[in-house]
Amino acid sequence: MATHTISDDVLNSAQAEAYFSRADHRALMGLRATVELLGIPVPDYAVRRKPGRTPAKDVMKAYRADNPAPRSHTLAPRRPNADSATIAARKATVGTNPVIATAVPNLFDQAFAG
Numbered sequence: 125m126a127t128h129t130i131s132d133d134v135l136n137s138a139q140a141e142a143y144f145s146r147a148d149h150r151a152l153m154g155l156r157a158t159v160e161l162l163g164i165p166v167p168d169y170a171v172r173r174k175p176g177r178t179p180a181k182d183v184m185k186a187y188r189a190d191n192p193a194p195r196s197h198t199l200a201p202r203r204p205n206a207d208s209a210t211i212a213a214r215k216a217t218v219g220t221n222p223v224i225a226t227a228v229p230n231l232f233d234q235a236f237a238g
Contacts, residue, residue: 132164141169 134140135155144152152170159166206214 130162130164132167135159135164135167141167144169 144155156166156170156172159170
């Protein structure tokens with residue numbers, strides 16, 4: 125059986141890194157498998173990330189716990205409710221106003237009374 129010398133200069137080149145950064149993940153998986161089977165050191169761009177949760181999420185969670193952000197959309201205080209007499213007067217004027225009555229026709233009256 126013939127012995128072949130393998131040079132990993134091509135795998136460690138910038139062109140290979142650019143190609144595998146745009147290639148499908150299956151091509152990168154094939155590269156990792158081939159390199160591991162041949163016993164060649166895995167290039168930096170092909171190294172798997174650590175399994176588990178991304179530590180950046182934990183860091184941001186701890187930062188937010190220590191530095192709570194002020195609410196940027198604080199609601200205005202609620203207006204006090206109107207008294208019953210004011211509400212009754214408003215309903216009485218709206219019911220007799222011909223502009224409001226014709227602007228928004230009552231569908232029930234159109235269907236059954238007309």
